[in-house]
Amino acid sequence: MYQILKQIIKTGIKTEAAPPPDDAMRVAPARLQPQILEVLGGSLNMRLVDAGSCNGCELELHALNNAYYNIEGLGIKFVASPRHADMLLVTGPVSRHMEEALVRTFDAMPDPKLVLAIGDCACNGGIFSPSYACRGGASGVIPVDVAVQGCPPAPATVMQGILTAISAQPGRAPD
Amino acid sequence: MNHTYAPLHLTRIATAIQAWQGEIKACDLQLICHKVSSAGGRLVALWARDMRADGFMLHVLLCDERGLLCLNLPLSDNEASFPDISRIFPAACRMQRAVYDLTGIRAHKAQDQRKWLRHAAWPQGSFPLRKDFVSPPPCRGRDRVGVDMGDYPPPDHPHLNLPPYEGEEANDRSRTESGTQPQDDYPFVRVEGQGVHEIPVGPVHAGIIEPGHFRFSVVGEKVLRLEERLGYTHKGIEKRFESMSLQQGAKLAGRVSGDSTVAYAWAYAMAIESIAHLTPPDMALWLRGLFLERERIANHLGDLGYLGNDVAFSFGFAQFWILKEQVLRNNARLFGHRYLMDVIIPGGVTAGIDEAGKKILLAECELLEREVRLLQRLYENHAGVQDRFSGTGCVAPKLAAQLGLCGMAGRASGQAWDSRVQFPCAPYDKLDVQMATHSNGDVASRVMVRFDELFESVRLQRDILMNLIGGDDLAYPLEQLSANGLGIGMVEGWRGEVMVAIHTDDAGRLDRVHPHDPSWQNWPVLEHAIMGNIVPDFPLINKSFNLSYSGHDL
Numbered sequence: 209m210y211q212i213l214k215q216i217i218k219t220g221i222k223t224e225a226a227p228p229p230d231d232a233m234r235v236a237p238a239r240l241q242p243q244i245l246e247v248l249g250g251s252l253n254m255r256l257v258d259a260g261s262c263n264g265c266e267l268e269l270h271a272l273n274n275a276y277y278n279i280e281g282l283g284i285k286f287v288a289s290p291r292h293a294d295m296l297l298v299t300g301p302v303s304r305h306m307e308e309a310l311v312r313t314f315d316a317m318p319d320p321k322l323v324l325a326i327g328d329c330a331c332n333g334g335i336f337s338p339s340y341a342c343r344g345g346a347s348g349v350i351p352v353d354v355a356v357q358g359c360p361p362a363p364a365t366v367m368q369g370i371l372t373a374i375s376a377q378p379g380r381a382p383d
Numbered sequence: 384m385n386h387t388y389a390p391l392h393l394t395r396i397a398t399a400i401q402a403w404q405g406e407i408k409a410c411d412l413q414l415i416c417h418k419v420s421s422a423g424g425r426l427v428a429l430w431a432r433d434m435r436a437d438g439f440m441l442h443v444l445l446c447d448e449r450g451l452l453c454l455n456l457p458l459s460d461n462e463a464s465f466p467d468i469s470r471i472f473p474a475a476c477r478m479q480r481a482v483y484d485l486t487g488i489r490a491h492k493a494q495d496q497r498k499w500l501r502h503a504a505w506p507q508g509s510f511p512l513r514k515d516f517v518s519p520p521p522c523r524g525r526d527r528v529g530v531d532m533g534d535y536p537p538p539d540h541p542h543l544n545l546p547p548y549e550g551e552e553a554n555d556r557s558r559t560e561s562g563t564q565p566q567d568d569y570p571f572v573r574v575e576g577q578g579v580h581e582i583p584v585g586p587v588h589a590g591i592i593e594p595g596h597f598r599f600s601v602v603g604e605k606v607l608r609l610e611e612r613l614g615y616t617h618k619g620i621e622k623r624f625e626s627m628s629l630q631q632g633a634k635l636a637g638r639v640s641g642d643s644t645v646a647y648a649w650a651y652a653m654a655i656e657s658i659a660h661l662t663p664p665d666m667a668l669w670l671r672g673l674f675l676e677r678e679r680i681a682n683h684l685g686d687l688g689y690l691g692n693d694v695a696f697s698f699g700f701a702q703f704w705i706l707k708e709q710v711l712r713n714n715a716r717l718f719g720h721r722y723l724m725d726v727i728i729p730g731g732v733t734a735g736i737d738e739a740g741k742k743i744l745l746a747e748c749e750l751l752e753r754e755v756r757l758l759q760r761l762y763e764n765h766a767g768v769q770d771r772f773s774g775t776g777c778v779a780p781k782l783a784a785q786l787g788l789c790g791m792a793g794r795a796s797g798q799a800w801d802s803r804v805q806f807p808c809a810p811y812d813k814l815d816v817q818m819a820t821h822s823n824g825d826v827a828s829r830v831m832v833r834f835d836e837l838f839e840s841v842r843l844q845r846d847i848l849m850n851l852i853g854g855d856d857l858a859y860p861l862e863q864l865s866a867n868g869l870g871i872g873m874v875e876g877w878r879g880e881v882m883v884a885i886h887t888d889d890a891g892r893l894d895r896v897h898p899h900d901p902s903w904q905n906w907p908v909l910e911h912a913i914m915g916n917i918v919p920d921f922p923l924i925n926k927s928f929n930l931s932y933s934g935h936d937l
Contacts (some may be wrong), residue, residue, distance in 0.1 A: 211761055212698055222705055258593050260616040262933045264641025264722060269591045270685070271711070274704035288589035303936075304504035305615045306594055309586050335635055340511055340518035341504050341619035360641065362721065 222275040226282060227364050229372040235347070235355045238377035239320065251283035252374055255293035255317070259310045260303030260342065264360040265327040269297070271363040284370060290316040295373065298350070301329040301336040302343035314350045322353045322373045326366060331355045391415065393452070398657035399808035401450025402871050409466055412443065412456055416471045419445045419452065425787050425800070426472035427451065427873075428882050428899035429479065431458075431486040433513045439488055441465050442897075444871070444882065450806060451871060453884075458488060467493035474787040474904045485512040485621070497570060500614040500936065511622050512895075574600035574608050582918065586615045593932035597921075604917040609910045616936040624896035629655060629729050629861065632893055636883060637724050639898045640934030645671075645678040646876030647898060647934075648727035650883040653808075653872025655729040658864045658887060664856040665809075667731035672810040673847045674723050674732070676840040679877040680751065681710045681722075683837045686929050690830060691762065693923040694771040702758055706751060713747055731858025741848050748845045752838065759834050772827035776912040776924030779824055788908045790879015790901040792928050795832040796824035802875040813850070814843055829927040836877075864891040878902065878931065900934030 258266060269286075272279040279285070287293050290313045302310060314323070325346040328334040333344030346352050356369035391411075396402040407415065416426075424447035432440045441456040456465055467490040469476040479490040480499035487510035489496070498507075505511060505519050573581075579602055586594035596612035620639060624632055636651035637644040649671050656663065663671075684707040691699020711721040718726050718734040726734045736744075762768055778788060780797030788796055803816040819835030821828035870885045879901025888894035905928060912924055 211757075211764075215702065215757065215761070216698070219702065219705065256591050257587055258591075258616070260618050260933070260936075261593070262638040262641035263593055263931065264638065264644070264724070266591050266593065267642060267685075267722065271704070271708060273700075274708050275701055276705070276708050286591060290587075300616065301618060303616055303618050305502040305617055306586065309594065309615070313587055335631075335638055336618040336620065336623060339619035339623055340516070341617050341622075359638075359724065360722070362715075 219275075223278040223281060224276055226371060227368040229375040230368050231372065231377060233354050233356060233369050233372045234377065235325075236351065236353045238375075239322070239353065252295055252370070253285060253287045253293045254295045254297055254370070255287055255290045255313065256297045256299070257306070257310050257313050259298055259300040259306040259330070259346065260336070261300030261327065261329055265299035265329075268360045268363050268366060269299075269326070272366060274363075277363045277367060279367060279370075282371075290314075291318065293317050293321070295322040295324060295370070296350075297324045297326050298330045298346040298352075299326045301333045301339075302346055302349055304341055304343060307343055307349055310346075310349060323350055324369055324373060325352045325355045326369070327361055328357055328359045331357055334359065396451075396453065396657060396869065396871055397660055398871050399653050399662075400802065400806040400871075400873055402453065402873075403450065404453040404455060404869065406455045406457065409456060409458070412454065412466045413468060413471065415454060416443070416445065416468045419447055420471050422447055424448075424452075425789065426468070426474050426478075426904075427880065428884070428897065428903070429468075429475055429482060430884065430895075430897040430899075431482045431488045431512075432886060432895045433486060435460060435514060439463050439486065441482070441488065442884065443468070444884070444899075448805060451873065453869070453871065463487060464489045464491040466491055469493055469495070472787060473785065474907065477907065478903060484510070486510050487513065500617050502569075502614055502617075504617070511619060516622075569612055571598050571610050571612070572608070576602075578602045579607065595932050599913075599918060599921075601918060604919070606913050606916055606918060606921070609913045609921075611906055611910060613906065613932060614936050616933045618933075618937065620898070620937045621896060624893050627893060629864070629893070632896065633728050634725055636896075636898060637727070639937070640900060640931040641722065641724075642682055643678065643876040643878060643881055643900075643931065643934065644722050644724045645674045645727060646874045646881040647883065648725070649675060650872035650874045650881050651885070651896075651898070652727055652729045653874065654870035654883045654885040655861065655864065655872075656870070657872065658868035658870035658885065659729075659861055661730060661859060661861055663731040663859060664854060666735070666851065666854060667857055668809040669847055669851050670732045670735065670857070671727055672814070673736075673844060673851075674718070674726060675874065675876070676843045676847070677710065677714060678723060679840045680837060680844070681707055681714075682877040682929075683833045683840075684710065684755075686926065687758075687762075687830065687833055687837075689926050690772075690826070690923065691768065693926055694768050696762075696765065696768050699758065699762065699768075702754070706754055709750070710747065713743055717743065728858060730861035731856070733857065735855075735857050736848075736851065741851070744844065744848055748841050748848075751841050755834070755837060755841075762830070769827070771920075771923060772830055773825060775826040775920050776916060776927060777823070777825045778908055778912050780822055782911060783824060783908065786908050786911070787904045789904045790875075791832055791836065791877065792829060792905050792908070793879065794818065794820045795828040797822040800880075802873055802880050806873070810847065810850070814846055816843065826923060826927040866891045876901070878929070879905070881934075898934070898937065900931050902930040902932075902935040905930050906935060 337344035354373045393403040393405040427444040438460040439458040443454040445452045484501040582599040585596040594615040598610045600608040637648040688700040688703030783796035801818045882899040886895040
């Protein structure tokens with residue numbers, strides 16, 4: 209126990225500042241009203257569906273939980289059930305074998321819900337498309353709000369995408 | 384070399400590891416497999432190729448202590464089946480089923496004839512890896528499953544460059560009356576008896592994991608049987624290779640399984656170079672070794688952290704992932720990519736290292752050795768952690784040998800195979816790799832093997848950095864391959880041996896590329912490892928193997 213505590217104190221706090229939102233990542237206009245964002249206080253539950261990725265994007269999503277990015281410190285966390293989730297992260301080119309699971313996960317989420325396409329494959333099919341076994345990206349199957357490009361996108365970029373989706377869009381009055 | 388397998392005439396494959404090939408007749412296949420098996424050999428991979436004018440060709444890649452042996456079995460077009468070898472090598476079972484799903488060649492009289500990689504994306508009787516395969520047109524998800532898309536996505540957003548949907552109507556016959564894709568009716572084996580019930584899990588799992596389906600048959604908390612259903616991440620990678628140039632192919636190979644990108648890219652490059660009879664510059668070979676060991680370090684660090692997390696010791700996760708992040712950041716800083724994707728190309732590597740870079744990595748070696756040793760002591764002295772690790776998910780050496788368990792998990796169950804040791808290609812021929820083995824075969828053994836391999840990789844990294852000599856050349860140009868060649872590359876990735884086989888056509892283009900992940904061998908063994916354990920220990924056992932879905936589903 210003493211050794212563990214000593215190591216924790218020695219390690220200190222590694223967490224770095226979160227990146228600012230980037231409106232260039234938006235695919236669809238912002239749908240959340242600024243008032244709601246204030247109520248949410250930046251808190252958010254996310255669910256991931258790997259729709260046929262190579263596991264590279266998953267590695268970076270794991271890294272979001274490490275001490276450097278510490279995404280839970282921002283009130284954002286991964287949840288086990290889509291019924292608890294406000295946001296869906298999709299990775300992979302949407303293999304046709306995962307298509308139904310992806311749509312059913314999306315359907316199971318309560319409204320309002322946001323969708324992030326993570327990585328080149330989820331954005332446009334990436335290197336695996338066109339193929340008999342892929343749909344070539346998430347937006348052909350479910351509506352996408354924010355697209356995060358990269359192969360795989362670095363954790364800070366993914367974080368930026370998440371923060372963009374839950375931030376107000378400057379210069380646009382929400383409906 | 385003198386292979387004593389009677390009816391064989393062997394020719395050497397010019398690759399960096401010891402490999403031979405020979406054409407055989409169907410009646411000899413089982414005999415040779417049996418001889419290799421009883422001499423302690425193993426099945427590495429199994430794939431088929433459409434050469435329609437001449438029928439089909441089945442390739443069976445075996446391995447014994449002398450090297451790789453590729454058996455080529457020609458099959459005529461009208462009776463495309465081959466003798467079942469799954470009774471000799473149980474690992475062949477799923478490979479044979481996949482061969483049927485993709486090329487339509489059946490293992491004659493095999494006990495299990497169920498589909499494996501095919502779910503519902505293409506109809507029965509249609510085989511994607513045949514040259515005359517016509518891709519079924521994609522049907523539009525939004526119409527089909529009734530998702531309200533609103534006005535999403537905006538049609539011409541630069542981030543969403545989707546291929547057009549052509550001929551959607553033609554796919555109507557594959558839809559059922561409710562308008563959804565036909566269900567994947569897969570006949571799971573049912574366990575019956577008083578108090579037995581099933582727990583279906585997946586394909587979407589609770590955490591950040593790749594998709595796959597697990598069907599547990601349990602009594603109370605105790606697992607009687609686990610049956611896996613994979614293939615959800617099938618992306619048509621093998622077909623995709625056929626339309627690619629050598630350079631594009633290298634990128635795709637590096638994305639077969641993202642956590643083993645170096646191993647796949649190296650195996651692919653090794654196979655290409657074996658067809659081209661090209662040896663990359665010395666410097667490039669040393670750097671490839673460095674990259675492969677860094678990949679092993681990063682993955683072992685990550686998994687050791689998660690193994691702590693899975694037994695509610697989140698301190699372990701926090702600590703190991705700080706170290707992993709530092710390794711990844713050094714990768715990005717020195718070689719341009721956190722996971723080293725695309726740094727290995729056919730002919731060499733794209734990133735070198737200077738003196739300042741060497742200093743950074745030597746400092747990293749010191750940090751890792753110091754911190755990991757401390758964390759290992761904390762894991763070993765923590766009663767709660769050891770209680771969960773010891774005796775959990777046991778695969779006895781005898782069972783491991785019988786089922787062909789390989790790689791890191793195999794070494795934790797007494798299977799002393801490590802191609803860096805048995806078939807050392809440059810730079811491993813100058814490095815004297817120490818193999819880590821254990822004989823208990825439980826989670827604790829796999830943790831110990833990971834710690835040992837981690838320290839060994841840090842030592843190798845230091846040795847490589849001291850030895851990085853040679854000219855400034857990082858790569859030799861490589862544009863064209865000879866016609867009708869066969870190249871084989873095999874690399875000991877962190878999970879186990881990663882193999883890539885490449886066949887070229889009449890014009891020297893990629894005709895058939897078969898990447899093989901060690902997960903093919905190890906997934907069926909996981910079904911045995913969980914038997915008799917309790918359901919809540921499954922995540923821990925699963926993580927201790929950490930097998931690839933993408934590398935398996937292709």
